[in-house]
Amino acid sequence: MIGFIGAGQVGKTLGRYFAKHGVQITGYYSRSYESASKGAELTKSQAFKELRDLITTSQLIMMTMPDDRIGDMAVHLGKLNLDWKSKIVCHTSGVHSSALLEPLFQQGVTVASLHPMLSFADEDYALKVLGQTPLTLEGKGTQMNELKKILQVVHLKVRELKTEQKSLYHAAACIVSNYLVTLMDIGIECLVKAGFEQHSAIELIEPLATGTLHNFLEKGSEAALTGPIARGDVGTIRTHLQAISKENKHIEEIYRLLGESTLSIVRKQNQLDEYTLDGLKEVLQNEKGNNRNYQKNENEK
Numbered sequence: 001m002i003g004f005i006g007a008g009q010v011g012k013t014l015g016r017y018f019a020k021h022g023v024q025i026t027g028y029y030s031r032s033y034e035s036a037s038k039g040a041e042l043t044k045s046q047a048f049k050e051l052r053d054l055i056t057t058s059q060l061i062m063m064t065m066p067d068d069r070i071g072d073m074a075v076h077l078g079k080l081n082l083d084w085k086s087k088i089v090c091h092t093s094g095v096h097s098s099a100l101l102e103p104l105f106q107q108g109v110t111v112a113s114l115h116p117m118l119s120f121a122d123e124d125y126a127l128k129v130l131g132q133t134p135l136t137l138e139g140k141g142t143q144m145n146e147l148k149k150i151l152q153v154v155h156l157k158v159r160e161l162k163t164e165q166k167s168l169y170h171a172a173a174c175i176v177s178n179y180l181v182t183l184m185d186i187g188i189e190c191l192v193k194a195g196f197e198q199h200s201a202i203e204l205i206e207p208l209a210t211g212t213l214h215n216f217l218e219k220g221s222e223a224a225l226t227g228p229i230a231r232g233d234v235g236t237i238r239t240h241l242q243a244i245s246k247e248n249k250h251i252e253e254i255y256r257l258l259g260e261s262t263l264s265i266v267r268k269q270n271q272l273d274e275y276t277l278d279g280l281k282e283v284l285q286n287e288k289g290n291n292r293n294y295q296k297n298e299n300e301k
């Protein structure tokens with residue numbers, strides 16, 4: 001019997017997923033009764049006006065509320081003077097660990113964090129793919145095996161994590177999800193500055209972006225990486241930097257920094273000689289770029 005505190009995107013979607021797989025949802029408590037009622041309607045459960053009623057009737061309590069509210073809520077719950085025997089409280093924040101629920105652990109509650117590696121912006125889509133999505137779990141207490149069993153029964157793919165791994169783990173998720181969007185946005189900005197309409201710029205990048213992602217997932221970074229840095233085309237990088245620096249210094253800086261990280265993948269590819277690698281490094285690091293003729297050197301070999 002699962003109860004939710006917070007009837008937002010994650011709370012409603014997880015509730016619908018559990019209900020769909022035959023787990024009884026007790027209901028929802030939320031900041032607004034309106035949201036709690038919506039969650040209850042979607043899962044054929046109850047909207048609670050009192051937290052203590054939700055907790056008394058639930059075995060597993062999922063705190064699906066904003067990250068910054070979880071700690072205060074844990075302190076508040078700890079003061080309710082309830083019988084917490086055999087209860088499990090779990091939040092879904094990616095960045096925070098179960099340590100945020102320490103006031104409850106002190107009262108014998110099993111505490112955990114369970115983070116789905118998924119964006120819930122489209123709730124119906126998230127519901128559809130949740131079963132194939134890895135969720136990371138860490139926590140402590142006597143009911144951890146019981147929690148794992150509940151998640152196993154509904155076929156959720158759980159990966160266990162150590163408490164101290166959480167911050168870096170979530171930073172990685174943020175880089176892959178958020179900054180991928182930022183990178184596409186920067187690419188579109190350059191195309192628009194080059195004279196393309198926004199919609200045709202998106203059309204232009206679609207096969208490139210999806211193809212690259214496909215290659216990366218299928219073959220890994222070394223095999224997926226193509227382009228001027230992988231080829232050792234120092235002149236091309238210089239031309240890019242000259243064009244970008246006229247438009248946006250900030251993008252130029254990003255280009256240089258990502259170029260340097262790309263260079264470490266190129267080193268692993270082991271296709272370029274040291275002279276060309278040095279030239280790439282210099283052109284990426286220097287304000288004006290380097291004017292040595294690396295192509296000539298390549299031809300002379």
Ligand SMILES: NC(=O)c1ccc[n+]([C@@H]2O[C@H](COP(=O)([O-])OP(=O)(O)OC[C@H]3O[C@@H](n4cnc5c(N)ncnc54)[C@H](OP(=O)(O)O)[C@@H]3O)[C@@H](O)[C@H]2O)c1
Pocket residue numbers: 005006007008009010011029030031032033035036063064065066067069073092093094115116117118119120121
């Ligand atoms: N969205 C994602 O893609 C995603 C992915 C993975 C993990 N997460 C994590 O999941 C958690 C929930 O995120 P979300 O995107 O579902 O947030 P959300 O859509 O903004 O929903 C948060 C819900 O919490 C309720 N709430 C806020 N303060 C509250 C309080 N003090 N007491 C009770 N309820 C309160 C809100 O209430 P009202 O609606 O009643 O105002 C809202 O229904 C966060 O920890 C987040 O980091 C999110």
